[in-house]
Each structure stands twice: as C-alpha cells, then as structure tokens.
Amino acid sequence: MDNLSAKTKAIIAYLTFIGTLIAFFINKDKKHEFTTWHIKNMFGLLLLLIISQVTQAYIDLFFGEILWFIAFFLWAFSFVMAILNKKQAIPYFSEKFQEWFTFLD
Numbered sequence: 001m002d003n004l005s006a007k008t009k010a011i012i013a014y015l016t017f018i019g020t021l022i023a024f025f026i027n028k029d030k031k032h033e034f035t036t037w038h039i040k041n042m043f044g045l046l047l048l049l050i051i052s053q054v055t056q057a058y059i060d061l062f063f064g065e066i067l068w069f070i071a072f073f074l075w076a077f078s079f080v081m082a083i084l085n086k087k088q089a090i091p092y093f094s095e096k097f098q099e100w101f102t103f104l105d
Helices: 006-013 016-029 033-058 061-083 093-100
Strands: none
Touching (some): 006 061, 016 033, 033 093
C-alpha cells in the first residue's frame, strides 16, 4: 500500500466514510500533504451530510433535503478536483475544515 500515489489516496478518501478511514490509515505512515488536505475536506463534508440527515429527521424535511443536495454537490466537486489532482477549495468551507480538523494530520 505504500506505493499508492497521493492522488490515489485522495480519491479513495471520497469513496464513502469507509474510504475516508482507509485513506487516513494508508496516509498515516507515509504522509502526503495533498492527501491529508482531501481527507480533512471529506471529513467536513461527511459532517455536513450527517447534519443534513438529522435536520431532515428532526427539524425540517425541506431544509434537510436542501442541505443534502448542497453536501452532494460539494462532494462531487471535491471528488472531481481530487481526480484532476488539484487542491481546489470549496469557498469558506475547505479553509475551515483544514483549520478545525488538525487531529487528522
């Protein structure tokens, strides 16, 4: 697993929650800044997805669905950026994700 590129690890991070965990543990021994950036980004998107589901279930179905579509769109954008080997940030969110989730370094 050490021979995986940073790009491959970043793409794995966007493949569900399990992919994020796999990418985190693969990246742990031989860290790549690019992969770590995308792992933090995906972790934040997963939290946004969880918030959207809780909102749908307990607060407001319509607002929760809007949050879900936003989370999905941001995930798709980030996934494509990982495929293109870019650290293109989601405005505001990516910067905050990198700041908040330092425990993923």
